[in-house]
Amino acid sequence: MTDRELYCDVCEGVQPFEAPPCADGHGADCPELICTGCGAAVLIATFAFHAPRLRARPRPPAHRRAA
Secondary structure: OOEEEEEEOOOOEEEEEEOOOOOOOOHHHOOEEEEOOOOOEEEOOOOOOOOOOOOOOOOOOOOOOOO
C-alpha cells in the first residue's frame, strides 16, 4: 500500500491516505484513496484529453450576378 498525505474534510486536517487493494488492476496508481484516520474515501480523477484543433472556416461561394 502507498501512503500519501492529503487534506481530509472529515478529520479537518492533513492525514495520510492509502490506496486499498485494487480489484481493477491499477496497483499503486489506483485513483481510490482511504484516509487512515477516519476511513473516508476519496477518488482522484486524473485524466488527459486532447483539445480539438481549430480549423479555418471555409469561405462561402461568391454569388455572381448576371450583367
